[in-house]
Amino acid sequence: MTDFTPLREATTAAVLTPCDDGYAAELLSNNLFWQHTPEAVVAVTSAADIAEVVRFAAAAALPIRVLATGHGDESAITDGIVISTKHLTDVTVDPAATTATFGSGARWASIVAAAAPHGLAPVTGAASGVGAVGYLLGGGFGPLARSHGMSSDYVTSFTIVTADADIVEANATTNPDLFWALRGGKGGFGVVAQATIRLVELPELFAGNILFAEEHIETVLRGWADYTAVAPASVTTSVAIQRFPPLPELPPFLSGKTLLALRFAFPGNTEQGAELAAPLRALAPSVVDSVRPMTPLEVPSIHNDPTDPAPVTGFGGLLANLDQNLVTALLDLAGAGQEFSLVSVELRQLGAAVAVDVAEGSAAGGRSGEFTFTGVGILASPDLVSAVRADGAKLLSALGPWISPQTNINFATTSFRDQAQFAAAWPPATFERLAALRTEYDPAALFPFGPA
Ligand SMILES: Cc1cc2nc3c(=O)[nH]c(=O)nc-3n(C[C@H](O)[C@H](O)[C@H](O)COP(=O)(O)OP(=O)(O)OC[C@H]3O[C@@H](n4cnc5c(N)ncnc54)[C@H](O)[C@@H]3O)c2cc1C
16 A cells, blocks of 8 residues: 555645545546546646656556546456546637647647637537547547648647656657657656647537437448538538437437438538538438527537546547448448447548648548448446447458558557557557657556556
8 A cells, every 4th residue: 555645745636546435426428438546546637736746656557547538448447546637727819829738637628618608619529528638649530630630630749748857849840759759659658737729710510410210320321421522621521320219308309219420510600511512412301400590619519529528438440441231231230220229320520630630740540541440338237338338349350451551549449458559549650659648758657558
């Protein structure tokens, strides 16, 4: 048992061990499946707090892991110290510089809200509750991926606490190698305290989603697959086969139904947007069609991801291509009328601006992927755990012929525990450079990252 008294004396941050009130609450995550039981969780409120924890952990040889929102949780943390960044939520917008600077506990929603009054927007992910820093460390494919590229391309600097407890800046001119690694290399370099991103103007946005009933899933999925082959670079679309439980609180068109959600985003005017969306709208009659002129505040409604914490798991990766045979394989497994336990199977088109790295280069993996795929299951009971895991494996196998050899760490999900799949989250040369930089910045592996 570690004596945390010296750490408690060195910092004003709450240092909570299992016998302290607030320990479990501080470890609560978006994913309710995993119970984290580290030796201690520290509720940091500044970079200086983080530095004290790093100094203490290095001396005690305790591993450090970071918990922000828990949207990336795929295993239980059972040892060492957890640094909880959920209180580092400050967001400051500099309208003249068109940047936003935020603490590492900030969620996309608060950055979107802070930028909007200035007519600016961050290049966000699909879900407003995801932590911006955790997301950016993996690169980030959002609802505007094809027109605007990866979100990490917009980072201008990180403030990070390294393994020797130094608080350092990483940007294009200061520690550029670390900056390169943090834009997509994810973990194993230290604890990010703060990030600054470039904001964009989004004066016009024509976007939303269209829900199609079960009987139209095949037609729409096949039509969408054809559309993606000719889609302009300015349009980002995705589809998700979604299964809704039979719940009285759901509207009748959702309760107990399987539907196809088609998401559309075009950062331009209504006339052009409507023209570009017309072939998709013409595929079949819709149940709901929310594609319309939007403000940046409404971007999270494009995907309409659930916002409440739940016991979930994911099966994901990237596809090298997509054709009608893939659609057949997917429909045979997860289409209308199939017994399938995953509540959502999503495909997002990449390409266009995603494929282009920033001029100075970054570690973000998966630029060569043409599509993402993600299956999501709810682990609400032991029976569901085995059904979901079996169906997740079937999904990976069914899509196998189209899966890209290169994936992205934000979409690697369950494959994270496998060394070969972990390595595939970056191009081989990037993976090697990241491994060398992790050894340089964290020689004692204070920040464990990757499969054990
Ligand atoms: C509903 C949902 C929607 C998503 N949508 C998208 C999407 O549109 N595009 C996309 O690319 N990804 C998406 N993701 C994946 C998401 O970007 C990653 O899971 C990301 O890691 C979540 O970060 P977090 O801080 O919210 O989660 P956490 O689980 O708290 O953190 C995940 C990991 O990020 C690292 N990390 C977080 N903060 C820090 C820090 N301050 N310093 C060092 N390391 C840190 C750690 O390795 C940590 O284990 C989505 C995930 C979910 C569940």
